Amino acid sequence: MGNRQKLNASRRTFLKYGGLTAMTVAMDLTLPLLHPLQSGLITSANAEPLDEIIIPGKNGLIILNNRPLNAETPPHLLDEAITPNDRHFVRNNGLIPQTDSTEWTLTIDGEVHTPLVLTLEQLKRFKQYTYSLQIECGGNGRAGYHPPAKGNQWTYGAIGCATYTGVRMKDVLRSAGLKGSAVYTGYYGSDLHLSGDPNKVPISRGTPISKAMDEHTLIAWEMNGRPLPALHGYPLRVVTPGWPGSTSIKWLKRITVRDKEHDGPKMRGYSYRVPRNPVPPGAHVPKENMKIIESMPVKSLITFPKSRLNWKHKKSLLVRGHAWAGDRSIKAVHVSIDFGVNWVQASLSPPVNAFAWQNWNTTIDFPMKGYYEVWARATDSIGEMQPMVVPGWNPKGYLNNAMHRISVTVL
Numbered sequence: 001m002g003n004r005q006k007l008n009a010s011r012r013t014f015l016k017y018g019g020l021t022a023m024t025v026a027m028d029l030t031l032p033l034l035h036p037l038q039s040g041l042i043t044s045a046n047a048e049p050l051d052e053i054i055i056p057g058k059n060g061l062i063i064l065n066n067r068p069l070n071a072e073t074p075p076h077l078l079d080e081a082i083t084p085n086d087r088h089f090v091r092n093n094g095l096i097p098q099t100d101s102t103e104w105t106l107t108i109d110g111e112v113h114t115p116l117v118l119t120l121e122q123l124k125r126f127k128q129y130t131y132s133l134q135i136e137c138g139g140n141g142r143a144g145y146h147p148p149a150k151g152n153q154w155t156y157g158a159i160g161c162a163t164y165t166g167v168r169m170k171d172v173l174r175s176a177g178l179k180g181s182a183v184y185t186g187y188y189g190s191d192l193h194l195s196g197d198p199n200k201v202p203i204s205r206g207t208p209i210s211k212a213m214d215e216h217t218l219i220a221w222e223m224n225g226r227p228l229p230a231l232h233g234y235p236l237r238v239v240t241p242g243w244p245g246s247t248s249i250k251w252l253k254r255i256t257v258r259d260k261e262h263d264g265p266k267m268r269g270y271s272y273r274v275p276r277n278p279v280p281p282g283a284h285v286p287k288e289n290m291k292i293i294e295s296m297p298v299k300s301l302i303t304f305p306k307s308r309l310n311w312k313h314k315k316s317l318l319v320r321g322h323a324w325a326g327d328r329s330i331k332a333v334h335v336s337i338d339f340g341v342n343w344v345q346a347s348l349s350p351p352v353n354a355f356a357w358q359n360w361n362t363t364i365d366f367p368m369k370g371y372y373e374v375w376a377r378a379t380d381s382i383g384e385m386q387p388m389v390v391p392g393w394n395p396k397g398y399l400n401n402a403m404h405r406i407s408v409t410v411l
């Protein structure tokens with residue numbers, strides 16, 4: 001190791017997957033990992049500040065937690081129309097597993113006439129589809145709530161829209177033959193519980209059958225034309241676009257069709273649930289008053305320019321970003337540079353397919369020198385808009401779709 005590398009190594013901590021060094025993994029994140037019990041992302045020094053940790057295969061993400069690994073993308077790094085693999089946020093509830101695609105099977109059981117155990121090769125014989133699909137963590141924006149909610153303090157970047165290739169969940173469920181009693185799915189991945197106990201499941205969520213049967217709900221093995229990266233579920237994941245990211249189970253091993261609402265870990269209590277009726281900030285909400293989050297609400301980001309821009313007076317500024325609305329589409333995006341007094345309508349592209357985010361842009365001419373905030377506000381297909389302030393407080397801090405804003409100083 002040269003002197004320079006030594007210096008870098010002492011300043012930065014490379015995350016290790018199992019026993020592999022980060023350098024090896026960085027070359028190909030789809031490499032099979034080592035023993036599952038070691039497969040947490042182990043840093044050589046756990047006390048290392050999170051901002052000095054490097055995630056192999058990621059570029060510029062902000063680490064919120066290292067065990068389990070959770071990292072979000074700063075808005076300006078989400079500028080591309082389709083989110084590249086190295087910019088997609090990462091959300092884990094447990095430890096990233098060792099996965100071996102050659103031995104991989106997917107089991108479909110429960111309320112089906114013919115339970116199936118499919119190899120990857122058999123799965124790939126179903127008709128294949130490629131869609132660009134947005135996945136947003138239900139807790140994106142949690143950092144905005146007061147009193148604060150426990151959990152990863154996501155700000156804006158627990159959202160991505162990548163292109164996935166896979167088969168339709170509905171085709172696979174149909175081939176197993178859904179019984180009349182089928183009402184909900186339960187998805188199981190192969191990640192390990194944080195405790196290391198192999199009998200514990202970190203997360204197992206699902207959706208009503210109707211969402212599973214949507215044409216855009218996929219069982220995917222490719223992300224942006226590459227095998228799914230290890231961090232994103234290699235070799236197989238569910239993509240349930242528009243719903244909380246937690247319903248897009250990674251490292252998918254088993255689909256259990258249920259005759260009632262699924263009751264796997266993180267389905268009950270306060271997980272991915274919000275109060276049925278609005279509550280004041282900080283309220284205690286009895287569990288029975290909580291309901292499962294389904295479609296995510298309308299939201300947008302300003303991805304260019306980066307906030308805190310210094311700009312020259314009399315020069316037009318192009319501003320752009322994305323907007324999305326769970327199961328719905330976006331009807332309009334408006335921009336204000338005077339704290340919401342006046343709004344101009346941005347130009348907006350249609351989605352490349354349903355459940356893809358939509359790109360918008362507009363040109364701003366600042367009337368005079370000074371400090372500005374650029375606010376963006378999306379309106380969805382039924383007319384619902386993003387709120388300016390943080391919306392309804394809830395115990396776990398989900399569904400904050402307040403407008404994004406950036407600052408520009410015109411000199």
Ligand SMILES: Nc1nc2c(c(=O)[nH]1)N[C@H]1C(S)=C(S)[C@@H](COP(=O)(O)O)O[C@H]1N2
Pocket residue numbers: 088089090091092093094135136137138188189190191202203231232233244245246247248249250251
């Ligand atoms: N097996 C498994 N699947 C999982 C999770 C997990 O911890 N384990 N986290 C979920 C959550 S909460 C989110 S928001 C998405 C994030 O997907 P990403 O890491 O590919 O961005 O994965 C979901 N799928």
Ligand SMILES: [Mo]
Pocket residue numbers: 091136137138139244245246
């Ligand atoms: Mo999530």
